[in-house]
Amino acid sequence: MLEILLYIQTGLCVFCLYRIIRGPTIADRMVGLDIFGILVVGICAIVAILTERPYILDVGIAWIILSFIGTITLAKYLENKKLNE
Amino acid sequence: MSADENYTGLSYTKLNIMRYLALFITSFIFWLLLTWSVEPGSVVVGLAVAGITTFFFGKYYFKNVAKFIQLHRYYWFIIYLFIFIWECIKANFDVAYRVLHPKMPIKPGIVRVPLTLKSPFARAMLANSITMTPGTIAVDIVKDNIYVHWIYISSEDPVEYTAKVSGRFEDYIKKIFD
Amino acid sequence: MADIIIILSTLLIAIGILFNIFGCVGLLRLPDVYNRLQSATKCVTLGTCSILLGVLVRYGFASIGIKALVAIPLLFFTATVAAHALAKASYRFGIKLGEKSVHDDYKDEDYDVS
Structure with a gap:
């Protein structure tokens, strides 16, 4: 049962990848990337149950923080740009 | 900081020390929750990390830490x-x-x-x-x-x-x- | 008893993944950046929190369960703040609201102070 759920959760990443590849503007791509980061945390949690290794949740926590820093950096970069640059 | 913010009656120096102390306690509790062990080595590392965090980020913490003890x-x-x-x-x-x-x-x-x-x-x-x-x-x-x-x-x-x-x-x- | 706990935790994980599916479908279907951000942030954050709660239910208050519990508030704060930053940045970048929009108060604000 848990394996099937893991496959579904991994398949959801394809939706985000579609948005990252096809997104009409840069902001769409960044939204896709942000959501991708949160989905990976869910994958980490399910894998931690399946393999019974608690340290994989540490990877998830670190992933939350790194994804947050990445998104904030990209947003700050985008904020000081204009469409015609 | 305006004057009316300091409604606790404490001086600013005291409030400043309490602020650093509050951040230290918060980050140490966070460390204990993450590691969930009270072995001496882990606790010592936690104290060191909480100290470093307090040293660098203490000035960004809440201005008025007296709110923590109002139940x-x-x-x-x-x-x-x-x-x-x-x-x-x-x-x-x-x-x-x-x-x-x-x-x-x-x-x-x-x-x-x-x-x-x-x-x-x-x-x-x-x-x-x-x-x-x-x-x-x-x-x-x-x-x-x-x-x-x-x-x-x-x-x-x-x-x-x-x-x-x-x-x-x-x-x-x-x-x-x- | 152990079976009930495992079933309950699997149920919580399944509910979380259902919410994740709604969020990702919203990411595909909705018309502009702000609406996509809206559906995706809400649904995916609560879905992932539900998955982490499933981990907590399964292992109780042991090391791994507490880690999942700590991750939940962390996820809430980071996801919401990232959503604010993205919305503000994309507005200041110059992306307009979609065609269906009916109201825009932010446009006359003198925000260009940097």
């Missing part, structure tokens, strides 16, 4: 937590309805909502609450207004939408953080 704030916080979780679940079904409906009943726009909260942390918490509740996402705070992107604008009257967007939380957040 009625915790009482309101628990009530607020349940309301918040209920609103979150409602928000998800709202989004699910709008997304799965074939015609997508959306009418988006950005509205301006006036704020009555004063302290920065309370404002940040209000923005977070607005983001997690049905149909709204906070975009920016300029002076005393918060700009909210709303997925389905149901009324054009400012008083009415202020009550709908922030009225649910503002009283509680005022009691907890302000």
Whole structure:
């Protein structure tokens, strides 16, 4: 049962990848990337149950923080740009 | 910092030391929760890391740490937590309805909502609450207004939408953080 | 008893993944950046929190369960703040609201102070 759920959760990443590849503007791509980061945390949690290794949740926590820093950096970069640059 | 912020009767030096101490205790508790062991080695490393954190980021912590020991704030916080979780679940079904409906009943726009909260942390918490509740996402705070992107604008009257967007939380957040 | 706990935790994980599916469908279907951000942030954050709660239910208050419990508030704060930053940045970048929009108060604000 848990394996099937893991496959579904991994398949959801394809939706985000579609948005990252096809997104009409840069902001769409960044939204896709942000959501991708949160989905990976869910994958980490399910894998931690399946393999019974608690340290994989540490990877998830670190992933939350790194994804947050990445998104904030990209947003700050985008904020000081204009469409015609 | 204005003078009326310091309502505790303590001098600023004392308040400053308490601020660093509060950050130290908070980060050490966070470390203990993460490692969940009281072995001497782990505790020593935790104390060192909490010290480094306090040294670098102490000046960004709350201005008025005396709020931590006012117990009625915790009482309101628990009530607020349940309301918040209920609103979150409602928000998800709202989004699910709008997304799965074939015609997508959306009418988006950005509205301006006036704020009555004063302290920065309370404002940040209000923005977070607005983001997690049905149909709204906070975009920016300029002076005393918060700009909210709303997925389905149901009324054009400012008083009415202020009550709908922030009225649910503002009283509680005022009691907890302000 | 152990079976009930495992079934309950699997149920919580399944509910979380259902919410994640709604969020990702919203990411595909909705018309502009702000609406996508809205559906995706809300649904995916609560869905992932539900998955982490499933981990907590399964292992109780042991090391791994506490880690999942700590991750929940962390996820809430980071996801919401990232959503604010993205919305503000994309507005200042110059992306307009979609065609269906009916109201825009932010446009006359003198935000260009940097």
